[in-house]
Amino acid sequence: MNMKTILLTLALIFSMTIHAAQPDTVKVRYIHRLTEDDARIFENNLQKTVIYVNDQVTTHLIMPENIKLVDISTDKLVGNQCADNIVRLKPKSTLMDNELAGTVTVIGERHIAQFTVYYTKAPKRAHSVYTVGQEDIRDYTNPEVSMTQGDMSRLCWSIFMSRRKCFRVHGKQYGIRAQVNNIYTVGDYFFIDFSLQNKSNIKYDIAEIRLKLMDKKELKATNSQTIELTPVYMVNHADHFTKSYRNVIVLKKLTFPEEKKLRLEITEDQISGRVSYLDINYRDILNADSFAPELLINLQ
Incomplete structure (x- = not known):
């Protein structure tokens, strides 16, 4: 057996050992390179405002304009629109401390706001009232509204x-x-x-x-x-x-x-x-x- 054959045999054994040690997974092949726009969007998503909720506290989100739509991403949260510009939220049950409860998206007349909601075991830490500021909202084009009621x-x-x-x-x-x-x-x-x-x-x-x-x-x-x-x-x-x-x-x-x-x-x-x-x-x-x-x- 020459040296080349020995090296090929060792490489084959090493490859089989690694494959046996790893569980079956779906391979992901990235076919597109991250652009500056992708990075900006990803960074903006990371900067969602965090809201803390507790099953003993009702959380109120106050928008600076009338609300057209509210979306709650999970069934861990329940809520309703109790006024033209106010959304009421509450956990459906007790969760783990700092457990992700979901994402809440609030769409107004000309702006959109998105919040990441976490559960907290401390009622004092939960938001009872959160007034949505300019730093929380982004503009979007709504052809049906040329001027908001806030303006x-x-x-x-x-x-x-x-x-x-x-x-x-x-x-x-x-x-x-x-x-x-x-x-x-x-x-x-x-x-x-x-x-x-x-x-x-x-x-x-x-x-x-x-x-x-x-x-x-x-x-x-x-x-x-x-x-x-x-x-x-x-x-x-x-x-x-x-x-x-x-x-x-x-x-x-x-x-x-x-x-x-x-x-x-x-x-x-x-x-x-x-x-x-x-x-x-x-x-x-x-x-x-x-x-x-x-x-x-x-x-x-």
Whole structure:
């Protein structure tokens, strides 16, 4: 037996020994090299916010915008959406300390947030309330939503605290003076800022605020057409006032002919209650101001 034969025999025996010592496994062959984008995505996945839960504590996740969808990856967790922007979570049973309970994905109007959820045996360590911050969310394109309600609220409050610039639209009924303070256009929406002054000694109980598109002239009932419009957002939900009231409502942008008018109607909460209204002409809509970013300074 020559040296070459001896070496081949030893190599064969060594290979068989290693194969016998290892259990059967599925071989994985990597056919694609990690790119910079892959590394970034992997790194982002590692940076999911960690939430701790306990079976004696209810955990509330508060999103900065309305929630469209919640996904819980395992049956170890149960939960529900208890408000427009709040998700409630709880473990289904007692788990091991630091055991992975699952992943929770929360999708809002324009943002998505994902959390890794661990069980903790210490109730004090569990999150009872977690407010989702900018560092927890990522943007995504939602063609159905051009502006979130969070953004609407921020703009409304800024307009609410700004000075009056519109002096053309006002009216007085039953001792109530109504006036439009400002009309702004932002993206696909109109922001209408209005206020009421109660000159009487009787408080005004608000039943509803309605927007109607109606004819300027009184026509026969068969020819007249009134279209009810639904506000997208309203900043002030007070149901009564004694002397003064101010509100900003958001309306989907629209156009209408010159013979029509936009009526803002505030109805009192009584059978024979008072009704205050403001008629806004199309030229007032056309003269709406573009929102000035410096108005946001008011929020500070």
